[in-house]
Amino acid sequence: MQNFTYFNPVRIEFGEGCIQKIGKDAAQYGKKALLVYGQGSVVRNGILKQVTDSLDAAGVEYVVFSGVKANPVASHTREGIKLAKQEGCDMIVAVGGGSVIDESKAISAGACVAHDFWDFYSGKETVKTALPVLDVLTVAATGTEMNGGAVITNEETKEKLGIVVQPLHPKVSYLDPCVTFTLGKQYTAYAGVDIISHMLEGYLTNDDPYCTIQDGYVEGVMRAVMDAVLTCVENPKDYQARAAMMWGSTLAWNGVPLLGLGNYGYPCHMLGHSMSCLYDTAHGASLSVVTPAWMEVMADKYQRKLAKFCRNVFREDISCPKEAAQKAAVLFRTWCRKIGAPVTLAEIGLSREDIPSLRENITFCAPTWGMPEYDEKLVTELLEHML
Numbered sequence: 182m183q184n185f186t187y188f189n190p191v192r193i194e195f196g197e198g199c200i201q202k203i204g205k206d207a208a209q210y211g212k213k214a215l216l217v218y219g220q221g222s223v224v225r226n227g228i229l230k231q232v233t234d235s236l237d238a239a240g241v242e243y244v245v246f247s248g249v250k251a252n253p254v255a256s257h258t259r260e261g262i263k264l265a266k267q268e269g270c271d272m273i274v275a276v277g278g279g280s281v282i283d284e285s286k287a288i289s290a291g292a293c294v295a296h297d298f299w300d301f302y303s304g305k306e307t308v309k310t311a312l313p314v315l316d317v318l319t320v321a322a323t324g325t326e327m328n329g330g331a332v333i334t335n336e337e338t339k340e341k342l343g344i345v346v347q348p349l350h351p352k353v354s355y356l357d358p359c360v361t362f363t364l365g366k367q368y369t370a371y372a373g374v375d376i377i378s379h380m381l382e383g384y385l386t387n388d389d390p391y392c393t394i395q396d397g398y399v400e401g402v403m404r405a406v407m408d409a410v411l412t413c414v415e416n417p418k419d420y421q422a423r424a425a426m427m428w429g430s431t432l433a434w435n436g437v438p439l440l441g442l443g444n445y446g447y448p449c450h451m452l453g454h455s456m457s458c459l460y461d462t463a464h465g466a467s468l469s470v471v472t473p474a475w476m477e478v479m480a481d482k483y484q485r486k487l488a489k490f491c492r493n494v495f496r497e498d499i500s501c502p503k504e505a506a507q508k509a510a511v512l513f514r515t516w517c518r519k520i521g522a523p524v525t526l527a528e529i530g531l532s533r534e535d536i537p538s539l540r541e542n543i544t545f546c547a548p549t550w551g552m553p554e555y556d557e558k559l560v561t562e563l564l565e566h567m568l
Contacts, residue, residue, distance in 0.1 A: 182392055182441035188347075189435060191327045195356045195428065197420075200231045200317055203274070204239030206353050210313040211271020215264065215292075216243040217285045218276045219250070223319060226363050232276050232317055244268045246288075249277065252457045252464065253284035255299055255335045262291035262298060265312070275316040275351075279323025279332075279375075279464075282316045286331035286349040289314050299335060302342045311348040317355045320364060321427035322372035322465065324379055324434025326354035334458050339542060341458035342549065356431065358423040366414045370520040371465025373410030373426065377403055378468045379433040382449055385486045387442035399438050400493045402429050407494070407516060414520050449475050451550045452563065455542040462529045469522035470529055474566035476510035478559075526567045536564045 194202055207214060214236065223229040236243055246261050265273070265288055275285035289312040291298030300306040318326045325331070329350045332343035364372070380399045406429035412422035432438075439445065452475070453467030480487060480503075488505035491497050495512045499505040514524050523529050531539075540560045547555040 182394070183389055183443045185440045187436060187440055189327065189350070191350050192353045193327065193356060193431065194353060197357055197359050199355050199357050200228070200360075201235050203232055203315060203317065203353070203355055204235030204237070204241055207236060207241045207272060207274060207315055208239045210315070210352065213242040213244070213268065213270050214272045214274040215246055215261065215268065215270040215288065216274050216276070217246050217249060217261065217281055217288070219278070219281050220248065222363070223276050226360075228317065228319060228360050229276055232274065236274070243274065244270060249281045249284045251280050252334050252341070252461055253280045253332075255333055255337070258284050258287045258291065258298060258333055261288040265292040270312065272313040272315065275314060276319065278318070278320030279325045282314075282318070282325045282351070283323070283331040283333065285314055285316065286311070286325070287333050290349060301344055302333065302335070308344065308346040308348050314349070314351045315353045316351050317360070318427070319360050320368070320372055321361055321423075321430035322375040324376070324430050326351060326356065327431045327435040330434075339458060340546065341454040356427050358420055358427050361423050361427060362418045364417065366417070366521055368463070368465075369410065369413050369417065370522040371463050371469070372430070373406060373413075373465070373520055374469040374472070374517060374522050375465040376406050376426070376430045376433050378449055378472060380438050381472070381490070382447045383439045383442060383445045385483050385490065386448070387445040389441065389443045392442055395438055395440060395442060396489070402432050403494050405429055406433070410520050446552050447550065448552055448555060451546060451552060451555070452543055455539055455546060456529070456531070459538060459542055460531060460535070462531075466523050466529050469517040470524055470526060470567050473510045473514035473517065473524060474563055476513060477507070477566055478563050480506045480510065526564075533568060536561065539564060
């Protein structure tokens with residue numbers, strides 16, 4: 182285990198009925214909020230009303246900003262920044278899944294500066310301050326509710342990039358498993374894959390030879406989440422399974438799984454981001470296509486950890502490391518199919534004809550991700566395995 186510094190300032194309010202606390206909490210950060218949500222599902226299912234009732238009761242004004250896409254884009258983020266500045270908002274209240282919360286974080290940073298917010302993503306500027314963000318999580322997937330990350334797609338430059346900085350940590354996140362009851366089977370499956378991917382990539386690719394605490398943590402959470410997702414797609418209103426999935430999502434991407442690991446990469450996320458950037462595919466769907474194919478191609482390079490994943494997560498008693506590593510890809514693909522997640526390019530509307538544009542975008546972005554070894558040859562091989 183290598184040296185690290187860890188600090189997480191996010192307060193979590195977890196459980197049924199916790200949303201009613203948001204008004205009182207928001208009042209501590211100012212008098213006016215930019216209330217951000219997506220395409221309207223939170224209006225239809227009554228979640229937004231729970232939030233506005235609480236804000237009204239606490240005397241907190243709010244300006245509504247809706248329309249966040251599933252893959253949030255820079256142009257819409259700029260509109261939110263402009264509105265927050267015009268209205269003199271003191272804070273951001275985000276009601277939605279990872280996309281809504283990520284865009285809200287980007288707005289919170291952009292509202293505090295005169296320059297374009299994308300300068301943070303291009304590396305020209307550093308986030309030094311941001312408006313306070315409080316969020317009501319409605320989709321357990323990205324873990325953004327307990328970290329300082331925010332991913333945005335720039336439609337003009339064809340880049341889907343993220344930043345992770347301390348000022349973007351939410352002040353308070355409200356996690357009520359009941360609000361996820363209305364999430365359909367398809368997006369429950371996508372969310373489950375995203376949760377697993379957040380833990381799995383660092384687990385497999387890190388170069389530290391001794392990280393038993395982190396490995397045990399990740400393996401335990403992955404097993405619990407995989408079981409919970411299977412239950413949730415069959416019984417969407419199973420409170421305990423939804424609770425396990427929601428808390429598992431938070432634990433997967435709150436920084437703990439990566440502590441002390443040294444160098445690691447997120448190649449599956451890199452590949453998946455290009456898919457959603459160019460073709461607007463659902464993030465989790467991209468990952469369920471990419472991940473088993475990546476495991477197959479990289480089985481020799483990451484044999485030790487893939488074998489461990491096979492043995493400790495899927496409980497397969499295979500003594501030969503090479504055989505166990507190869508079986509890991511098969512088992513993960515099987516799990517994805519079982520929960521209803523796609524595993525081929527065709528299942529997400531892509532084909533061999535899309536490989537050249539994907540390859541170009543991935544190899545263009547690879548150096549930014551710190552993975553220049555993903556060149557045309559390797560990327561082509563990976564994409565071919567997804568057909």
